[in-house]
């Protein structure tokens with residue numbers, strides 16, 4: 130122990146190899162990136178609510194993008210591209226896998242640290258480098274990447290159509306891929322090799338099953354993304370033609386490319402990015418599966434079903450990528466295949482939802498802030514999942530593909546799902562991380578405001594999709610058939626501003642509680658898993674002595690016992 | 702609020718699937734949200750009751766795995782029927798009208814083969830952003846792109862098909878109703894994506910022929 134105490138500030142808090150500090154670094158960074166991504170969305174909502182209206186002070190911030198405060202179409206395209214990229218690559222993935230994966234895995238399996246602490250530090254430091262590379266696009270000639278977070282070539286692959294910002298984007302994503310892979314190697318090794326005595330796989334908390342599955346997905350899928358990005362970079366900079374076919378005419382010039390295939394990119398991209406959507410939801414499902422039993426004071430309903438459904442979702446999730454490509458020109462028979470696999474993946478998803486309901490049933494429910502977020506997660510995720518069924522049906526997808534219906538779907542799964550899951554996780558583990566509790570009444574108000582405004586912004590998107598409004602359009606009033614959506618769009622924008630403003634309450638609660646919150650003690654929620662048996666915050670090395678695990682993770686309300694929770698190491 | 706009125710032979714089929722899925726998902730939506738609310742109210746700890754010590758129930762777990770699986774299987778079968786009808790290649794019949802739509806940043810070039818029925822001959826008829834189709838006659842729309850990916854989307858036809866450079870695609874459709882519709886580009890194609898708008902006019906055969914002749918004369 131004494132050896133650890135001698136570390137200076139820099140080694141202890143900046144270039145730390147302690148998994149807890151690294152987790153907290155990921156947490157802070159990703160929260161900041163998400164706030165930034167949110168601000169980009171506010172600008173988009175401004176343009177959608179009041180197309181062409183001036184925002185004079187924005188001229189100072191973005192003179193080229195908003196001359197005189199009026200947004201130009203190129204800038205709008207940059208905004209949604211960077212919003213999506215920042216939220217997915219630098220917000221949701223790092224907060225779920227990076228922050229919670231790092232913080233929770235060693236604590237919950239009973240290990241003193243990750244298997245490879247130095248690799249872990251590298252994984253963190255690659256992440257701000259990746260983000261800086263992508264965001265540097267805003268400062269180069271022609272501005273940031275503007276071909277969507279999906280970056281379909283030829284649009285993204287040609288110098289003629291996308292400037293150097295797109296190159297930076299692709300390079301940054303490759304660097305982020307390295308970061309993810311290093312993290313994932315660590316998680317897999319730690320879960321397999323560093324479990325405490327008695328911690329069999331079937332005694333692991335569901336959050337660990339989820340983070341473990343996520344890590345395996347990351348390891349298998351990310352190299353494919355990196356390969357795609359590198360081919361795109363080659364097409365852009367060395368004049369190769371991996372994704373670029375012959376005969377393209379841009380601005381009246383016949384381009385010299387030949388032999389490439391535009392939709393090859395889509396296969397490679399979605400081969401990563403569909404598993405990535407599970408990378409973004411499985412951990413959140415895991416947190417909810419830890420939180421529900423704790424605040425229902427009841428064992429989780431169907432532990433094995435929930436654990437194996439995570440694995441099933443991960444496995445089948447590798448076979449559904451082309452459901453993003455039903456209308457891409459790919460062979461329609463392939464469409465059938467991917468419709469079948471997509472319907473299959475909905476089954477384990479349903480099992481999880483029903484099992485959560487089963488956990489609540491006959492519980493003794495405590496409506497704390499983390500519990501509210503967990504319940505909000507279930508309620509919103511259902512909408513996301515059910516709307517996925519429309520999209521899985523190839524003929525119905527033909528109508529909804531690339532409309533606002535898809536935008537609604539992704540926000541119900543990613544904001545309603547992943548982000549409520551992250552809020553649940555933060556409010557639940559905050560006392561462990563910082564030794565202090567967050568303010569409950571503020572937390573609850575923040576939850577209700579977020580829940581309300583989120584639905585006001587996102588639910589109408591299904592209506593817009595039904596009306597055939599395409600996504601990624603700067604000014605929908607160009608279509609006379611969409612002008613009647615003006616009122617709705619304006620309402621959504623106002624709700625979006627309120628949604629963003631509500632997050633200030635969270636930020637304030639977070640920062641205030643960091644310094645002034647009530648002291649938490651070891652186990653403020655009366656929970657059962659290993660992290661609640663060490664001081665808050667846990668010391669370097671985590672456990673004073675290696676825990677010996679005697680039972681499963683959710684032993685609540687065991688008959689004949691005085692207390693309604695039984696720690697994983699507690700003698701009978 | 703709801704789908705715009707359909708104007709092609711496949712629209713009712715797609716709409717029917719949409720409604721079936723809406724009813725099914727609507728049922729599960731209310732079931733799950735209802736249970737969630739009910740359980741939270743009913744089992745709230747303020748009653749001070751102790752939670753049940755239950756780890757699961759094999760029977761219900763099998764039911765809630767198998768029932769959705771069967772429903773999803775049926776949905777897949779129903780969807781596949783419509784999908785096959787929409788997408789499987791059809792022979793070119795004499796009554797079928799052929800038209801080529803060539804997308805470019807940021808316009809739709811429309812071309813008809815003219816009286817000889819052959820493309821790339823001197824009697825081809827071309828227009829920009831104007832697609833006319835006769836009602837009640839099957840049409841084969843050949844979709845191509847000059848530069849980046851675009852997407853041919855006519856909401857009232859319930860049809861969407863990407864226009865991919867280097868990969869010609871096609872759709873079959875048969876308008877059922879005379880009217881004017883918007884052709885919306887549905888795939889991000891650059892800064893003018895939002896204004897890549899075309900117009901589709903469906904009209905009776907005689908009017909269509911008249912339009913073709915006039916367009917040719919004005920070329």
Ligand code: HEM
Pocket residue numbers: 279406407409410452453471472474475478513514515517518520521522526529530531535538539542543546547
């Ligand atoms: C029952 C489960 C689900 C089904 C059946 C499903 C189905 C689909 C389908 C078919 C699409 C393609 C739509 C189109 O572009 O035409 C899609 C898009 C998408 N889904 Fe899901 N989905 C499910 C759950 C999820 C989850 C859990 C997430 C993430 C947490 C997710 C994230 C996304 C995203 C990000 C896109 C859009 C990507 C883009 O084009 O930008 N989905 N989903």
Ligand SMILES: [Cu+2]
Pocket residue numbers: 402403406449450452453
């Ligand atoms: Cu997907």
Ligand SMILES: [Cu+2]
Pocket residue numbers: 804805806807850851852886887888889890894897
């Ligand atoms: Cu276009």
